[in-house]
Amino acid sequence: MKFIVKALGGLVLLVVVVVVVVLGVGTRNLSRSYDVPPHAVSLDGADTGEGQRLATLFACTLCHGGELGGSDFLQGMPMADLPAPNLTGRRFSVLEMERAVRHGVAADGRPLMIMPSQAFSGMSDEDLADLVAYVFSIPDVSTRLIERRVGPIGRLAAAMAPAELITASAVHHEAEHPVATPEGDGLYLTGLCRFCHGEDLGGRMFTADVPMWAPNLTPHPTGIGGWTLDRFRVAVQEGRTSDGREIDPDHMPWSAFAAYTDAELQTVWDHLNALTPIDRPPPLE
């Protein structure tokens, strides 16, 4: 009996120690400072109309609000209360916008949570200039947002799955920035798709508020193998499946992808069809 009590006491102590250590790791991951070399981008000749399209296409408007005035993005204690900040009124300089968008690093050097920068790190200087010029053109709006707080579950997640939560840890900060082409680059244009459908685009459980299967997008019968471009376009840009069901815009941001040009959609389609087919059906319910 004494032995069991002792053993249990030891176990409790062990659990406490593990939790404290893991929380410490999470806190360290969240407050680590990223030293990103400043990268100047000139706004000369930037196209604000194109910037507005990019803000839709890259879902800035979905998270930061339609007018980019900020939103109470996540109210989820004990995970976190996380506002997506107000981008209007030139609150962030060109250099700060570059660091946030392409590197996932805040003005003060700490990593941004959830902001999907690994999907934007392949953005060309041209696209970035258009985007920033558009953001700078929006009149200042003042919004009252929730206060940023990270709870214990958020710290645990930052220790266990840092790349999911702290995208700066998944970005190659020294990478060269690509040059824009009219038809776009498939890897870059599918950056956001990878965020949810998995790095290999073979499908995975994606957890927003509830876990949901983000299906296989590789050219396999369990994915888009056998699909026509038209079926793909209707799903990705109009949010309808082949049996006429509306795809939930809160889980699959097709309203953003409606902003693709035909040439870009073709590039995405060709990119997906050139992937190695992966046999990954949805998990059984």
Ligand code: HEC
């Ligand atoms: C999935 C949601 C999401 C998308 C998409 C998104 N953001 Fe964010 N963004 C956030 C959140 C959440 C934060 C705050 C993170 C934090 O405080 O840790 C943030 C922070 C920022 C910051 C603040 C940097 C700082 O210094 O504090 C800027 C600037 C920014 N985002 C710009 C953009 C732009 C431009 C786009 C589109 C290319 C974009 N974001 C797309 C969620 C998003």
Ligand code: HEC
């Ligand atoms: C925020 C997460 C998220 C992002 C970003 C995302 N998807 Fe999805 N996608 C999902 C989820 C979840 C589903 C399943 C939705 C459903 O069944 O209602 C889905 C469904 C789909 C479907 C299947 C529709 C059907 O007919 O069954 C296609 C095709 C698709 N996504 C393509 C894309 C492409 C291409 C991109 C990038 C351009 C992308 N998705 C980006 C989460 C996402």
